[in-house]
Amino acid sequence: xxxxxxxxxxxxxxxxxxxxRTLRERGAQELSLxxxxxxxxxxxxxxxxxxxxRQALLDALAEAGFGRLGSELRVAxxxxxxxxxxxxxxxxxxxxxxxxxxxxxxxxxxxxxEHEQTGVLHAAAERAFAVLLELIGQGQREGALEEGDPERVxxxxxxxxxxxxxxxxxxIVAREQIDELVADAIERFLRGxxxxxxxx
Amino acid sequence: xxxxxxxxxxxxxxxxxxxxRTLRERGAQELSLxxxxxxxxxxxxxxxxxxxxRQALLDALAEAGFGRLGSELRVAxxxxxxxxxxxxxxxxxxxxxxxxxxxxxxxxxxxxxEHEQTGVLHAAAERAFAVLLELIGQGQREGALEEGDPERVxxxxxxxxxxxxxxxxxxIVAREQIDELVADAIERFLRGxxxxxxxx
DNA sequence: CCAACAATGTAGGCGATGACAACAAAGATG
DNA sequence: CATCTTTGTTGTCATCGCCTACATTGTTGG
Numbered sequence: 001x002x003x004x005x006x007x008x009x010x011x012x013x014x015x016x017x018x019x020x021r022t023l024r025e026r027g028a029q030e031l032s033l034x035x036x037x038x039x040x041x042x043x044x045x046x047x048x049x050x051x052x053x054r055q056a057l058l059d060a061l062a063e064a065g066f067g068r069l070g071s072e073l074r075v076a077x078x079x080x081x082x083x084x085x086x087x088x089x090x091x092x093x094x095x096x097x098x099x100x101x102x103x104x105x106x107x108x109x110x111x112x113x114e115h116e117q118t119g120v121l122h123a124a125a126e127r128a129f130a131v132l133l134e135l136i137g138q139g140q141r142e143g144a145l146e147e148g149d150p151e152r153v154x155x156x157x158x159x160x161x162x163x164x165x166x167x168x169x170x171x172i173v174a175r176e177q178i179d180e181l182v183a184d185a186i187e188r189f190l191r192g193x194x195x196x197x198x199x200x
Numbered sequence: 201x202x203x204x205x206x207x208x209x210x211x212x213x214x215x216x217x218x219x220x221r222t223l224r225e226r227g228a229q230e231l232s233l234x235x236x237x238x239x240x241x242x243x244x245x246x247x248x249x250x251x252x253x254r255q256a257l258l259d260a261l262a263e264a265g266f267g268r269l270g271s272e273l274r275v276a277x278x279x280x281x282x283x284x285x286x287x288x289x290x291x292x293x294x295x296x297x298x299x300x301x302x303x304x305x306x307x308x309x310x311x312x313x314e315h316e317q318t319g320v321l322h323a324a325a326e327r328a329f330a331v332l333l334e335l336i337g338q339g340q341r342e343g344a345l346e347e348g349d350p351e352r353v354x355x356x357x358x359x360x361x362x363x364x365x366x367x368x369x370x371x372i373v374a375r376e377q378i379d380e381l382v383a384d385a386i387e388r389f390l391r392g393x394x395x396x397x398x399x400x
Numbered sequence: 401c402c403a404a405c406a407a408t409g410t411a412g413g414c415g416a417t418g419a420c421a422a423c424a425a426a427g428a429t430g
Numbered sequence: 431c432a433t434c435t436t437t438g439t440t441g442t443c444a445t446c447g448c449c450t451a452c453a454t455t456g457t458t459g460g
Binding site: 401402403404405406407408409410411412413414415416417418419420421422423424425426427428429430 | 431432433434435436437438439440441442443444445446447448449450451452453454455456457458459460
């Protein structure tokens, strides 16, 4: 029998991993520090060394979430072809997939109660959204999108994606409708965001 | 001194009112049945007569929320002029205002964990959204929006509004940016949803 | 009119939780 | 290797949700 060493070695990571799983399967509400400790095979007081309180654990989850979201968006961006519109569709699909598979995590990431002060989180978020800004930039350079601050242009698109995710996880929209809805939203966004300079 | 009567009279309503307040001020997480009971001046077991468990209270709050949302949208719709675009702007603004002032409530209303089964809630939601469908219908009749199932057409707009609300409550978007963002989103939606039939 | 009965509130208890403090074990450091 | 720091452990406390037994009030039919 393998006696557990007194020191776990990487409790923090183990807790985060277990937490991420519970979060995905049962939601944030169900996440209990004590149960997590049990899952990892450690006493109920141990997590406190790594996360002062429950909220700290949730914040850490959110931060890790932004990291993973950023990676997935990056992969989508790179794997899609060079074409702007196709790229936008692929990246949007990746975002929606993340949002739906890890709905509770996304909620943690954005439902910022008080943790707006945690600059760490904000930084992580910025990094994740860099891909989106890049995408908008490409669209503008290719003349597919109107000029202007990419952040402002992208915000509407981003909001729409976030909203679609909310509608799906809220049960308003069935899973079968997702693809159609996303395509529809992007189509509309592109149509509505083209260079508005109309010849006389 | 006014002795509290054994029977409160309208405990259910009192609880809902107190809960709505706490929800707005401190979020759903902080909502405790026992504290609510104390606030209302009743024993900790009393709420159970009206709400079998905590979730039931939350569901009731959500249902009431849909009712109020519906009213506010209706008022906005009626108060706006006859013009379609202006109406859309006013109604959208009303929705966003609700979403921001009662962010936690909106989350309850849409973050439907398991309560998708409560047909009551779904019905309340449908009633609230009737106004939006009416609005879309008007847009289509006036030729400002493409034809098609109003529900499908409106879904993208609805998602966008929901997303904007999420971005604001999540702290991604500052309050000063809201009006601009909403205007931008609607502008884009209208531009992207006009009759697409282009003459040869 | 009043005797069941139903509805509504109260009191106490149970198991679980998050937060905290005192203590123990293992590492790191000089 | 002696000390200091990090990391876990154990026990405690207040609170919570939920449950059961009981008390009080309102209602209703004979």
